Amino acid sequence: MDREDRRHFFVIGSVILEVITPVFRDKLENNYTNHGVGCIKDYLNSQPVVHTLFHLRHRYMRCCKDNGNCTSNPTLPITYCQWDLLYTENPGPGQHYCYCKYTAKPVQLEDLDITLAGLILLNCCTLAPAEQHAIKMLRQYKNDYLSHNTKCGITKHEYDALWPHLTRFVLQLDPNKQDELVRIKNRPMDEPLCTKYFIDLLDVHKQLDQIRLTVQELNSTFQALSTTVHGLDISLQGIGWNMHGSFQGVNTSLQVIQTSMNKLLYYAEKGVTCTCQRENLDIQRQERKSYKLGQDIFYQIHQFTTLSTSTSHPLNKAVIIDDKHVAYIQFANYSVEIYNTDGSNVGKIPLQSWPWDITVVNNSTVAVTQPICHRVDIWDIHNTQKVKSIKISLPCFGITTINNKLVVGCKRRLLIIDPQTEKVEKTIVTEGNSLFRLCGSGDGIFYGNVSSYYLYHYSHSNNKISKVKLPSKPCDMTILQDGSVYVICGDRSVLHVSSDGEKYKEVTTKGLRTQEGFPGINYNLVQKKLIILGGNSLITVFNEC
Secondary structure (H helix, E strand, O other): OOHHHHHHHHHHHHHHHHHHHHHHHHHHHHHHHOOOOOOHHHHHHOHHHHHHHHHHHOOOOOOOOOHHHOOOOOOOOOOHHHHHHHEEEOOOOOOOOOHHHEEEOOOOHHHOOHHHHHHHHHHHOOOOHHHHHHHHHHHHHHHHHHHOOOOOOOOHHHHHHHHHHHHHHHHHHOHHHHHHHHHHHOOOOOHHHHHHHHHHHOOHHHHHHHHHHHHHHHHHHHHHHHHHHHHHHHHHHHOOOOOHHHHHHHHHHHHHHHHHHHHHHHHHHHHHHHHOOHHHHHHHHHOOOOOOOOOOOEEEEEEEEOOOOOOOOOOOEEEEOOOOOEEEEEOOOOEEEEEOOOOOEEEEEEOOOOOOEEEEOOOOEEEEEEHHHOEEEEEEOOOOEEEEEEEOOOOOOOEEEEOOEEEEEEEEEEEEEOOOOOOEEEEEEEEEEEEEEEEEOOOEEEEEEOOOOEEEEEEOOOOEEEEEEOOOOEEEEEEOOOOOEEEEEOOOOEEEEOOOOOOEEEEOOOOOOOOOOOOEEEEEOOOOEEEEEOHHHEEEEEEEO
């Protein structure tokens, strides 16, 4: 595909993501608000909606209520990933396994892509025939031209044939989009944004469902084969033939294969969908103009107090996960507590020893350093299961991620580790003793230590370390969209530091300065939210302006 074909893909993808998806969301919001429903979560929890969507994911199920309207669809248009985005299963066995077992998650309209928003519109909303046809055709165009297009290009003949139909159906749903369509059609090629849209629009979830089914079928086959081999072993021993050692070796091989299949299934479910967003954080930063140091970027929306209100410690820290959960490490309690951003407690992960620092790996996992154990543990916060442990040769303290690698702070050095292979890919000798807190961007790594007023910056481009002296000791830091950094200090001030680590200015945004305790700070680029950890384990949540 040449550059012009890529530009055609870019234009169509831009219309899908920037025009059609918001139009679908607006249609959905207007539909439920006109019926007196206040938010998307309440709408998804309403009996007709959850019942309808349940049968679009589950086949051959009979519900305990409204069973006259149960259906068994020949196809299941809602994928596992989409269903898991919308609903969570209620704890406890319950009397019936049907839609009454599920409760809507605190999703936002922005969480719904064009496919999922279109499915809900077509199956749960009252639409005029022309609206219904337009939505069906626009979803079909996305599937036909973008979802399975691994070449990231659309030829001129396809583009010229598609454009008038695409625009006609868009304007049928919202006549006010004419100027926006013209602007997008005439926009120049933007390679980083095109790459991002290409990844966003590929139908990864469908491929994962196919992988899941294949792996499950292979698992069943290996289990049956293992049972057969075990039965043959017993039968041959019964007639005096001792083949136990040979069959035991076969069984061991089958168990190894089965374990590998389970791992493949796990990474098929978790790895691809969970890493795709964070692989492109630097691309997202390139799309945004630089902030002016010290400007107001955030505004406070909520505060909540964690369960461990009596414990205040400099090593307690909270981070926002890509899926909006807040993970909070409790140093004295050896635990990671999981909360929603409204303050409701979701769960707790017990740890083997003191946690020192925590970072987000992807939209379901976090990595926690435990210096006494010389180890980094990666945890899945959805099922509170440990994904893996990575042994470190030295006590490990601060941790962050950069370009899908872990960056671990040890005594006088930074280790860059591939979490998949668990190998140290690079060692950076640093100033300072135990590296207390870290944060990373595409160009460098910021860090501080426990006894210094300096904020350090390691640059990848020139392999050098620079430093700037702050008026108070840095306690915690977080990277913002443009690569600049917020540093919260021992005097509870927040300093906005330039991306090269050379200049800073204090931020005076209301609510950022904590009143007491040991402060912490964390920003999530995917959610565009900032949290401040203050005294008595009080967490304040901010939205980006």
